[in-house]
């Protein structure tokens with residue numbers, strides 16, 4: 300077996316013998332870690348299966364609507380299944396939410412009114428939210444509509460700054476956003492347990508504040524979701540974890556009925572809410588994607604762990620480390636130089652099933668402050684549950700690697716990317 304695999308890596312993909320040998324040793328050492336990941340996937344698979352059965356999902360739900368989309372049983376069942384998986388009262392799962400940022404924007408703007416204050420107690424949120432909130436002066440932002448914004452940064456050790464969070468919460472504080480994943484920052488991602496502790500602390504200060512968790516990249520990485528530890532709304536993208544690599548577009552918001560209804564009035568309009576929004580044939584994709592998601596997430600996690608282990612072995616700084624517990628699928632690899640960043644990302648592209656011949660370059664991407672290089676030879680454009688790597692070109696030259704529809708692809712992607720750096 301090993302002979303055949305080595306041969307195809309060596310001869311068909313031109314990966315160096317030395318790197319293949321390192322990979323082989325590393326994979327053997329990761330056996331127990333991979334078993335842990337499998338167990339989480341198994342549990343989440345059962346959770347998703349149960350939600351399908353409880354809702355009596357049937358073939359008719361794969362049907363489609365057009366136009367207004369009234370009486371779209373499939374769309375309604377998708378939302379009911381999501382609500383059950385996340386253990387919430389309600390859910391909004393729509394192709395009309397075009398990406399994660401849009402879903403967050405809908406959830407925030409629907410639940411904040413002029414005069415309200417929003418607080419981020421875990422530092423600067425994901426780059427694209429600067430425009431949504433308006434901290435960069437963007438038009439149409441929450442700030443332009445009279446919402447005020449406060450932020451409490453993490454402590455130098457990346458812990459919560461409880462003292463200043465307490466000081467920041469005031470009579471105007473209406474909504475608190477907690478971002479689970481690191482995004483493009485160098486902090487660690489938060490575990491659901493850590494989020495629970497923070498939520499409890501916040502509730503102790505102001506019980507009725509609305510707590511939203513940006514769950515992007517976090518779904519199915521742990522046994523439980525933030526909606527099970529007190530978050531009022533949990534938001535994410537369907538071209539990340541919960542779409543399972545099958546959903547071609549979409550976002551979700553799950554949570555308390557009041558907040559989800561508000562979101563639906565913002566997404567469509569007051570009076571229409573969830574009742575409209577044709578599913579255009581996507582119900583089966585959403586359902587099948589969700590069903591596969593625990594497995595896809597586990598493939599991504601194993602890929603991330605493999606890449607961490609091999610880069611550690613090559614003496615690069617990585618976060619999380621191969622042996623750390625994970626709470627999202629993102630792997631941060633510190634490449635030391637812009638050249639390494641570019642070569643690694645180009646290698647990931649070279650390893651892709653789609654557009655493997657394209658050579659990505661750094662560019663000025665809308666919504667991001669620095670130039671960004673993105674490798675994503677994906678079936679769904681920009682899908683980051685598929686193997687993808689991206690990096691803002693700024694010190695400390697960190698590549699964010701994530702996704703992988705299968706572990707084998709995530710593995711070979713890392714090998715080709717490292718080989719492309721010509722460092723061994």
Ligand SMILES: *Cc1c(COP(=O)(O)O)cnc(C)c1O
Pocket residue numbers: 398399400401425427478480481482513515516536
């Ligand atoms: C991906 C992501 C988003 C949303 O990004 P989109 O590209 O708009 O889907 C928001 N927050 C975090 C932490 C993310 O990882």
